[in-house]
Amino acid sequence: MRLLALFAAMGVVTYIPRVLPLLALSGRRLPPLLIHFFEGFPVAVLAAFVVPLLLAPGGILAVNRDNLELIVAIPTTLVALRTRSLIATVVAGSVLMVVARAVVQVV
Amino acid sequence: MTERNEMHHRSPDLSRLRGAREALPIVFGYVPIGIAYGVLGTAAGLPGWAVIAMSVMVYAGSAQFIAVSLLDQGATAAAIVATTFLVNLRHMLYSSALSPRLRRMSHGRLAWLAAELTDESFVVISRLLRTRGAMGRPTDPRTGGILPFGFVAGLQGTAQLSWVAGSALGVAAGSFIGDPARFGLDYALVAMFLGLLALQIHGRREVAVAVAAGAVALVLRLVGMGTGAVIPATLLASAVGLLFVTVGHRSEVLADHEEVA
Numbered sequence: 001m002r003l004l005a006l007f008a009a010m011g012v013v014t015y016i017p018r019v020l021p022l023l024a025l026s027g028r029r030l031p032p033l034l035i036h037f038f039e040g041f042p043v044a045v046l047a048a049f050v051v052p053l054l055l056a057p058g059g060i061l062a063v064n065r066d067n068l069e070l071i072v073a074i075p076t077t078l079v080a081l082r083t084r085s086l087i088a089t090v091v092a093g094s095v096l097m098v099v100a101r102a103v104v105q106v107v
Numbered sequence: 108m109t110e111r112n113e114m115h116h117r118s119p120d121l122s123r124l125r126g127a128r129e130a131l132p133i134v135f136g137y138v139p140i141g142i143a144y145g146v147l148g149t150a151a152g153l154p155g156w157a158v159i160a161m162s163v164m165v166y167a168g169s170a171q172f173i174a175v176s177l178l179d180q181g182a183t184a185a186a187i188v189a190t191t192f193l194v195n196l197r198h199m200l201y202s203s204a205l206s207p208r209l210r211r212m213s214h215g216r217l218a219w220l221a222a223e224l225t226d227e228s229f230v231v232i233s234r235l236l237r238t239r240g241a242m243g244r245p246t247d248p249r250t251g252g253i254l255p256f257g258f259v260a261g262l263q264g265t266a267q268l269s270w271v272a273g274s275a276l277g278v279a280a281g282s283f284i285g286d287p288a289r290f291g292l293d294y295a296l297v298a299m300f301l302g303l304l305a306l307q308i309h310g311r312r313e314v315a316v317a318v319a320a321g322a323v324a325l326v327l328r329l330v331g332m333g334t335g336a337v338i339p340a341t342l343l344a345s346a347v348g349l350l351f352v353t354v355g356h357r358s359e360v361l362a363d364h365e366e367v368a
Contacts, residue, residue: 003157006184010174011164013192019221021203023214030203036352038196040345042169043307044320045194048340049173050300051321052328059328069297076298080305087139089305093298094291101291 068104072096126261129235133227133262134269141270144171145277147296150287151179155278162274166223166267169303170194176296182334190337201229208236208254216256223263232259312351320344 021030054070055063063070076093083089141162148158153175161171170191177187201224209217232254287293307313320340327336 002184003153004160006187007157007161007164009184009188010161010170010191013188014165014167014170014195014198015222017192017196017199018202018224019218021199022206022209022217022221025203025206030200033349035200036349037345038200040312040316040348041193041196041341043304043313043316044341044344044348045173045190045337046169046300046304046307047317047320048324048337048344049176049190050297050304052325052336053176053297053300055325056328059331061329069294072294073297073301077301077305080298080302081308084306086299086302086306087143089302090143090295090298093301094295097291097294098289 068097068100072100122255122257123261123264126258126263127265129231129258130228130262130265130269133231133266136227137266137269138273138276140168141273142277142280143295143299144168144175145274145279146281146284146292147172147277147299148175148274149278149281150284150292151175151296153178155282158278159271159274162267162271165191166270167191167195167198167225168270172296172299172303176300177334179296180334186333186335186337189335193338193341197226198224201226205229205232205254208232209259210253212256220256220259220263223267225263225266228263228266231262312348315351316344316348319347 052059054067054073055061057067057069065071072093075096076089079092080089144162145158148161148171149155158175161174165171165174173190173194174187177190202221205224209220212220236254284290284292304317308317320343323343324336324340327340
């Protein structure tokens with residue numbers, strides 16, 4: 001039930017920007033500066049989300065050789081930039097992580 | 108010609124079918140990503156019904172992946188809702204760009220179409236308008252580029268159906284997998300974020316925004332802020348991005364971009 005309430009709230013805040021311009025704007029354009037400001041949001045949210053996850057898991061800086069998540073992120077990002085395919089990136093990341101863990105166990 | 112155009116407007120079933128057909132490229136993108144979402148949602152410990160319910164109630168790819176990860180990290184509901192709002196605010200741009208094409212439509216119909224508006228449906232619709240006119244037919248100057256309700260409803264309805272179906276398939280697959288770490292699936296979500304981020308990078312401006320957002324969020328996390336750090340980091344970084352907007356710069360969002368939401 002708590003999850004359903006959460007999804008309902010997420011649904012509402014997702015729906016508002018989808019519907020408001022259609023109902024209220026009736027053909028007028030948004031100011032360009034506002035467009036450019038909003039345009040940055042998806043990139044910013046994703047980066048703000050993933051960078052601490054990799055560099056400081058649990059809120060503690062961990063830029064070292066033991067941080068497998070961070071090490072595997074480097075080749076995974078290269079695959080993402082090269083292929084521009086989400087599925088290829090996810091498969092590459094998962095496989096590389098399995099390999100990295102196996103290597104660490106052996107060494 | 109007049110009779111034919113009249114016919115399109117009077118036969119909603121036909122235009123719905125045409126819309127559904129134009130959704131096929133989206134379906135091919137949504138089903139595999141939906142499966143990935145279903146598997147990862149299950150791996151993160153969400154009940155299967157909840158994974159599918161989110162695809163029905165929220166229907167926004169990036170936000171759903173972020174929500175799965177935030178729930179896994181034990182984030183507060185407030186942080187999840189606020190992050191969802193920020194990442195989905197971009198739909199305002201699509202909605203405002205399409206509004207002149209959806210004239211002469213009741214508020215109820217507009218409200219219906221808005222619910223299923225995504226990056227991909229916007230890209231497909233705007234491309235159709237540019238290349239072939241409304242409904243994939245040569246633009247009639249009299250109806251010029253006005254989209255019929257049934258066509259858009261058919262296109263977007265098919266797209267969401269494929270997203271929900273993909274999610275359900277992913278949940279079914281996820282329940283067979285067992286320990287996610289065995290296949291590196293515990294890392295797949297991070298890989299998905301790296302992939303989504305890479306797809307958004309088109310030039311110097313996006314790189315600057317990403318670096319600024321990452322740096323601010325990292326510092327905020329290190330001084331003890333929770334997952335809510337995403338919000339000030341996003342606002343600040345997006346403002347930094349404005350410095351890179353050159354005069355006459357054509358909006359990436361309003362131009363083509365084929366990334367999965």
